Amino acid sequence: xxxxxxxxxxxxxxxxxxxxxxxxxxxxxxxxxxxxxxxxxxxxxxxxxxxxxxxxxxxxxxxxxxxxxxxxxxxxxxxxxxxxxxxxxxxxxxxxxxxxxxxxxxxxxxxxxxxxxxxxxxxxxxxxxxxxxxxxxxxxxxxxxxxxxxx
Numbered sequence: 228x229x230x231x232x233x234x235x236x237x238x239x240x241x242x243x244x245x246x247x248x249x250x251x252x253x254x255x256x257x258x259x260x261x262x263x264x265x266x267x268x269x270x271x272x273x274x275x276x277x278x279x280x281x282x283x284x285x286x287x288x289x290x291x292x293x294x295x296x297x298x299x300x301x302x303x304x305x306x307x308x309x310x311x312x313x314x315x316x317x318x319x320x321x322x323x324x325x326x327x328x329x330x331x332x333x334x335x336x337x338x339x340x341x342x343x344x345x346x347x348x349x350x351x352x353x354x355x356x357x358x359x360x361x362x363x364x365x366x367x368x369x370x371x372x373x374x375x376x377x378x
Contacts, residue, residue, distance in 0.1 A: 251279035277363030285363030301370040316351030323374040
């Protein structure tokens with residue numbers, strides 16, 4: 228929460244037509260899930276934040292469809308911020324520069340270090356996560372070999 232003695236970043240309050248992001252509501256009723264994501268063992272639901280922020284921020288609900296066939300392999304994303312919150316189940320990461328495995332369980336969140344190589348090595352068959360990223364659209368690149376010390 229901001230210090231009330233600090234001036235706001237812009238003149239306000241604003242009318243809806245002058246807001247810095249659009250009004251967007253994601254309703255569970257009639258939610259659209261698709262398979263157009265990074266992994267074919269999961270499905271994705273866009274929560275509307277990308278459209279509301281003109282692509283500055285993305286939010287999606289991701290859920291597993293079947294068991295993880297194998298670790299994802301070492302890869303990185305060209306993001307400036309990436310946050311993962313576990314709604315159901317658990318998942319285990321390895322990150323370059325972070326010692327040991329990092330396991331998140333339902334109710335846990337992680338600011339995933341943007342641009343840092345990582346590998347999802349295991350997850351629950353019923354995993355569901357909320358992912359928030361900046362920007363909404365980003366690229367993913369596989370590494371030809373694991374970073375140290377996992378070589």
